Amino acid sequence: MTEQLDAIASFEQSLAECADKVTVVLDKFIPSAIGPEAQLMRAMRHGALAGGKRLRPFITIEVGRLFDAPEKSLLRAASALECVHAYSLVHDDLPCMDDDDLRRGLPTVHKAFDEATAVLAGDALQALAFEILANTETHGDAGVRCKLIEVLALSSGARGMVGGQMIDMAPSFDDKDALNILARMQRMKTGALISCAAEFGAIIGGANEHEHQALAGFTTDLGLAYQIKDDLLDVQGDEAVLGKAVSKDKDAGKQNFVSLLGEESAISRIEMLADQAKQHLSVFGGRATTLTQTVDFVLDRRH
Template identity: 60%
Template sequence: MMTSESFEQALNETADRITVALDALLPRAEGPEARLNSAMRYAALGPGKRLRPFLVMECGNLVGADERGLLRVGCALECIHAYSLIHDDLPCMDDDDLRRGRPTVHKAYDEATAVLAGDALQSSAYEILAHPDTHQRGSVRARLVEKLARASGAGGMVGGQMIDIIGESETLDISVVTRMHRMKTGALINFAAEAVAALKDIDDHIRRSLEGFAHDLGLAYQITDDLLDATGNADEAGKAVGKDAGQGKATFVTTLGIEGAKDRSRHLAAQAKEHLDPFGERANLLKKAVDFILTRQA
């Protein structure tokens, strides 16, 4: 039987593997540009759950995808995530001083270095995917680059961030809030399943199951994030809380209320698990990941 302890162990083991791999892939803090490289490593190698790479690895394990390719895709995804957090924390965006209990990159270094570190981490993600070590076929590597670009760009994460900014000055209805979060958070989580389908030839119904799982999980993740900002503890979260309401942001909590947001999150979590039914007990780790996201405090 899968316990919360064994899930946490699996999550930590994957996080350690991703950290070791990223340490080898990212440039060392050497030469005249050492400050930039140091800031990149500070952001990408610092504390973190590495949940997105974990989803890549576990979805890939379900279908027997090549582990080296999965690990590299996980590293690329973590680079994009790290870059997005650097830019989110900047004074022109969310203006946060803390991230994961440490000074944000623009506080630990400076704003210009933070912008450049985010830019360079984004470039590193595509460099990792485009390398032959990710997959022997160039067409597969190109597909991975295309899918990550789409998930992280104007039609995905960055576009969702733009809607988030607009929501500070305009009233957004629930359909627009849902679209915002599917783009801002859900697109990168959905990439975890899309990447597996690119790395490994799988039946359409298996692909749809993985993508349906990631689709619902991504939105549940963001709703939980909204709830943490509204009701969480800054010490446990490792960052400031209560900022969404203070900035007048449109979220599931401000739109549906706390109980309504909780109900929506639970519903999505149940759907995410149902998508994994074709895999039987082999999907237990991913089902535990759903529970983890639903109850996380940071």
């Protein structure tokens, strides 16, 4: 038991240290400003620097470490990915989307500023992500930089995160296909950026095809488990702990994995996905211990 608690504490410390490093990098990329555009910069900082687990950057960095990739390149790529994730949350919280007032216990960007500023802050964070990846400081090989840009564009666009959000805007799905559509939506909306995180580390680290495939399987299962856990937290979670409203899907009449499967079956599905995710990592042996612990973190999280 003591050994297990020590492992959990060690993982949480590693996650926190990674989050701190990414926050420092983002702080430099989004400096305070004076002049007419100052409000935009403040809104960008509010959306990107207001805490969070930084799980996606953590995955990028830990995957990169499997291949002894340079930390500077990993941190810059991870920060670019976090900019896209932050922009997606800023837009997701808008009244025309999920209409949320709180994010991580703080007012959402459109509440702290206004809707127009929130839209522009999200746009600017997305643009900043590609600016970071295109810079030679991210990687000296132009081919690597282009690949990073391509992967992020695919993961965040119509065939990835944005496409998933569009499906999520539908009021309901046909009962016959609901579970398949929901799984597709979450692979795109949530899973695509998680897969991108691992792909970033693999690209920078020079992974071979077999390793790329193993990591893709890992993140596919992890991403779906993450979303099902999110749906459970929406039912079982504490608003004070989550830092955002609960029962949103039920109140909006939206289907999710819990409403379709039931709580017990949803938990069983998460456990199955977790086992599969860990199995994909077996090709890396003990080098993937921290990534394996990431699976347990997703299962056990309370916010």
